[in-house]
Amino acid sequence: MREIVIGGAQLGAIQKSDSREAVVARMIALLSQAATAGCDLVVFPELALTTFFPRWWMEDADEVETWFEAEMPNEATQPLFDAAKQHGIAITFGYAESTPDGHHYNTSILTDKEGNIVGKYRKVHLPGHVEFDTERAFQHLEKRYFEPGDLGFPVWKNLDAWMGMAICNDRRWPEMYREMGLQGVELITLGYNTPSVNSQDGNEGLAQRLYHSELSMTAGAYQNASWVVGVAKAGDEDGHPLMGGSIIVDPNGFVVARAETEEDELIVHACDMDMCNFGKKTIFDFARHRRIEHYSRITGQTGVVYPK
């Protein structure tokens, strides 16, 4: 048994006017709960430090820049790293990253139990659009404010397990799970900010959106024999509702812990990494069963090409 006690630290709403310091204080409070629960690792959501700013149309580059972090840790987040180190808890969380050479990414980092950053991931599958879209009920401007990640889907050994990170819309793409599965991943952590309403179909409903989120994560876990921990930023941000539905999924695709609220809420499960072994050795023993000679469209073309 290789047990990692994992805390999924869902965050409730963060308003546009909330400071990073106020948010970090909430994250530290969740870390304290996690320490009491015996957690080894705590997973915070995507863009954990601020409101989900890509819903806001901004034309002023300086205004956009205020939502980004030029360093990590920085003054606002150092107390979080300190608390994690003090508790001996590894953490992962998302933030908007601004690089010295002017690039902008939707990023997440992973630390060891001493607060050292051991992994960085930049979101590959950016949803939404670049320009103001008058057809939508609200804006989703990730393609405007971020570039697609340039790091692929890396996997690291941390806490004696193979770990990878994904972010939000990545979870709907089987390519993400498979890229990590092909590196032997045992735990995929991912945070999300997902509107409770489909901006292009107001009738879709929250239940369907929660179902799609869970369906994607449970299938990705099962088909790669990996733990998946998906953690929401939830609740009503300045009149824009985000769904909850944070879950911990085992390598058989079963949900073993689930958030009940749309508030700050910790879900905890003792996850045995050795539960991945059976699936990886049998039905999903890739070396024996995959047939890459028939997968060439997956990397050979981006969009649909209809048969002649």
Added chain:
Amino acid sequence: MREIVIGGAQLGAIQKSDSREAVVARMIALLSQAATAGCDLVVFPELALTTFFPRWWMEDADEVETWFEAEMPNEATQPLFDAAKQHGIAITFGYAESTPDGHHYNTSILTDKEGNIVGKYRKVHLPGHVEFDTERAFQHLEKRYFEPGDLGFPVWKNLDAWMGMAICNDRRWPEMYREMGLQGVELITLGYNTPSVNSQDGNEGLAQRLYHSELSMTAGAYQNASWVVGVAKAGDEDGHPLMGGSIIVDPNGFVVARAETEEDELIVHACDMDMCNFGKKTIFDFARHRRIEHYSRITGQTGVVYPK
């Protein structure tokens, strides 16, 4: 609206001693039910004409050959093609194919409403093993009796929709759905023979096996905005139970029809192919959202390669 009324024609057990003629008579009875129900297309299972013979260890090539079809249609199946044509129903079913040059495949064919074969697929993801395995509760010798399919995952226009076929274990592999999704598939039909017991883990249980089957098909449907129709051969074949769980899944990943028995049973749903359009134009608009530069492991390596 482009409506296709689809019948999923689950078959109950076929014993080793049952003749192809007896099975075809059962299939024709299901076709008659489907005609009454107004079906345009009827989906029969994998290896529909015989018992699931890959559970039996055979060393005699002539004995193996008795389970294969050298022509399609042939004398035993011609009445099925005739009945389908008479009803004006397109059909798809699976059989063991033996080619003139000595190859053996786990194959399915698709017809139009006039009984003409318009598509053929050969199973790519063969489960099981080649040699007798003393560690298993029972044998699963697909890798012994079949070669992996050599046709890829083709998609055809039939009944005014883009259709593709998969077979059994293919349904657990997201690569299959994506290969077809990248050709604009709107309907994936697949048959299966799935033991109710995991030969390598007797404690797994039927409920988990049904869940994994459904999870794979619902995720594949959702993530490619396609209808998926999965049809079982079920029931107790000479003491070896096969699970049922035939379902019709809509392009949002919801099960809209489900078999209740492990017997011959027809499930029916009027499937609107235009329901695929929304997903294909928005969240799963591959051309806008996929990032093939980060998928290179999927086609570049078959098995797991751990990070250095």
